[in-house]
Amino acid sequence: MxxxxxxxxxxxxxxxxxxxxxxxxxxxxxxxxxxxxxxxxxxxxxxxxxxxxxxxxxxxxxxxxxxxxxxxxxxxxxxxxxxxxxxxxxxxxxxxxxxxxxxxxxxxxxxxxxxxxxxxxxxxxxxxxxxxxxxxxxxxxxxxxxxxxxxxxxxxxxxxxxxxxxxxxxxxxxxxDAGAITGKDPLIGGSLARPEATGYGTVYFLDAALTTRGERLDGRTAVVSGSGNVAFHAMAKLRELGATTVACSDSGGYLHDPAGLDLDVLHEVKTVQRQRLSAYLEHVPSARFFPGETPWEVPCDVAVPSATQNELDEPAAISLVKNGVLGMAEGANMPCTPAAVQVFREAGVVFAPGKAANAGGVATSALEMQQNASRERWTFEETDRRLKATMTAIHAQCLATADEHGAPGDYVTGANIAGFRTAAAAMSTLGLI
Ligand code: NDP
Known part of the structure; x- marks a missing residue:
């Protein structure tokens, strides 16, 4: 300190x-x-x-x-x-x-x-x-x-x-040197599926975690914070797997529609026109926008915080648990405060920490580097297949490590120990440098 x-x-x-x-x-x-x-x-x-x-x-x-x-x-x-x-x-x-x-x-x-x-x-x-x-x-x-x-x-x-x-x-x-930076447009050596990878990967992880509990995403309601790259693609994958996103946000407030948000309108407003989220109401007047609020009071089965660090605090976690949330996956880095994480773990909510759940973005960046080095170009489907396989493997690794350390189903323990052991082993192999 x-x-x-x-x-x-x-x-x-x-x-x-x-x-x-x-x-x-x-x-x-x-x-x-x-x-x-x-x-x-x-x-x-x-x-x-x-x-x-x-x-x-x-x-x-x-x-x-x-x-x-x-x-x-x-x-x-x-x-x-x-x-x-x-x-x-x-x-x-x-x-x-x-x-x-x-x-x-x-x-x-x-x-x-x-x-x-x-x-x-x-x-x-x-x-x-x-x-x-x-x-x-x-x-x-x-x-x-x-x-x-x-x-x-x-x-x-x-x-x-x-x-x-x-x-x-x-x-x-x-x-x-295309491999010097990733997230490029495919025209200049970018990988297909890289923009989607973090959001998709987070939902793949959440899906795998729910499946181990005998639950499914199909038919569930979701709340996603943010409306940027990670949030949007998480919502798209949730939709593909049968879940309905009823709320998302930006730094100005949150948008709520119990009937489900229209992702095509959202894409047009946020990505194409680069407008504020509140502009969504011009296209879908039946939705509601809550200025200055975060979306955690909206009842949902799963939540995917995908905006920024410490955006979900203890009272928000208590509200989500009270409303019956089953699963949480961190699309953002460290979006839940330590007290909020504690609330989810004590309530037995499936909790996927960002360092495991949102690893799909950097994993696909590594796939982009691989394509740049070999001068190969994979299809969207091929890259997405590798992304999914990577997320499945990370999920299995976290689960097995948590089990091994007497904390079955605890992804916080599993992710931190598995990542730490690999990093520590590599450092030791290299000697004192
Ligand atoms: P974007 O810039 O595309 O989107 C960020 C979103 O979060 C926007 O909706 C933004 O709203 C909102 N936001 C940002 N800061 C705040 C804040 N202080 N309070 C409330 N809302 C906020 O970023 P990404 O989607 O790429 O990143 C989101 C999170 O995911 C970050 O934590 C990032 O570290 C993490 N992440 C991203 C990866 C990636 O591949 N992009 C990979 C792994 C993790 P507004 O437009 O109003 O600012």
Whole structure:
């Protein structure tokens, strides 16, 4: 704590992991090696830089850029970039730390990193976003590469931003190294099914977890927070598996329609027109929008928080449990506070933590790297099949590890210990570096 002041989210993520892995530390004295845990909690490298760009009126703006390489024990640093006004070093460190365990769980040979900026793309023109991305990459390109560090998207960084970032990377390096960044448009080497992967993967995990309890998604109601990349594709997969999403949100409030949200309208409003969620009412006046509220008071069978960290607190968890929620899967990173997680675990709700449930995004990024390296292009169906197989394997690994440590069905224990054991084994194999 003293070493990393004012990094609350990072402390929270580290505490959660250290608590969850206690059964493994008790069992295996080799894992209790203090230097191992200390190294695990200290990023290998952190890059902070100034990003100067000009808006459409010619005014100069100064933002801060970050890239944290947390661990390269299993492969090149891998993890997204977040552009949001709330981004601080502690945010990026928490996200990069989570990535260590998540990426280890995929079994795909990827290390862990994360980055971003306190730049807010909301309300900026395409030209402004492009100039910002170019300025950001002008420094970042020195630190990344297909065998070193491979960024991707996160909040505020979608296909448009990735295209501008890769364009500048290509210009500066004089190389078309497609494997240097993932989440690209398929025209420039992106993988089909990458935009869908995090949301789809989260629902694949939830489906597998419910199945082990003899439950099904078919016929269930769902509440999903957020309405961005992860949220939208989670809703689409829920629909495919027979569940109806009755509420979703953005930072302005939540949208509710007991008859089910129209995903085509949602796509048009949020993705095509880049409007606020409340604009949905112009197309479907029978729905209701609740400004400034979160959607957790809406009764549902399953919930998929897919917006941001600590968006679901203890009172929200109590409300969901009281309304009979059966299953929770974290599409976002650390969206539930520790007290909320405790409520779900004590109530016996199926709870899938983000580091396992949302690993499908980074797994498919690894598949994109694989296609870039081999110059192959897989069909959507082939990539989705591999994504599903990966999520099924992660689910089985979490379940077996939880069982092995006397916590049957506890995915928090299973995910943390399984990810930790793999990351720790790789670090030990490499020696004291
Ligand atoms: P997007 O930018 O596409 O969407 C983010 C959504 O969350 C938007 O609806 C946004 O609303 C809402 N949101 C963001 N910040 C807040 C906030 N402080 N309060 C309330 N709502 C908020 O991001 P993604 O869908 O890509 O990412 C969502 C989450 O999933 C993040 O936690 C991310 O780390 C995680 N994740 C993403 C992966 C990916 O592949 N993209 C992979 C694994 C995890 P508004 O538009 O109003 O800001």
């Amino acid at each position: 003293r070493r990393n002041p004012a990094e609350d989210e990072f402390h929270q993520a580290v505490s959660e992991v250290l608590e969850a892995i206690q059964p493994a530390l008790r069992r295996d004295p080799g894992l209790r090696d203090a230097a191992l845990l200390e190294r695990l909690c200290e990023p290998e490298r952190q890059v902070l830089f100034r990003v100067v760009w000009t808006d459409d009126e010619g005014r100069a703006h100064v933002n801060r850029g970050f890239r944290v390489g947390f661990s390269s024990a299993l492969g090149p640093y891998k993890g997204g970039l977040r552009f949001h006004r709330s981004v601080r070093l502690g945010t990026v460190k928490f996200l990069a730390f989570e990535q260590v365990f998540k990426n280890a769980l995929t079994g795909l040979g990827i290390g862990a990193g994360k980055g971003g900026s306190d730049f807010d793309p909301a309300g900026r023109s395409d030209a402004e976003v492009m100039r910002f991305c170019q300025a950001f990459m002008t420094e970042l390109h020195r630190h990344i590469g297909p065998r070193t560090d491979v960024p991707a998207g996160d909040i505020g960084v979608g296909g448009r931003e990735i295209g501008y970032l890769f364009g500048q990377y290509k210009r500066l390096t004089n190389r078309f």
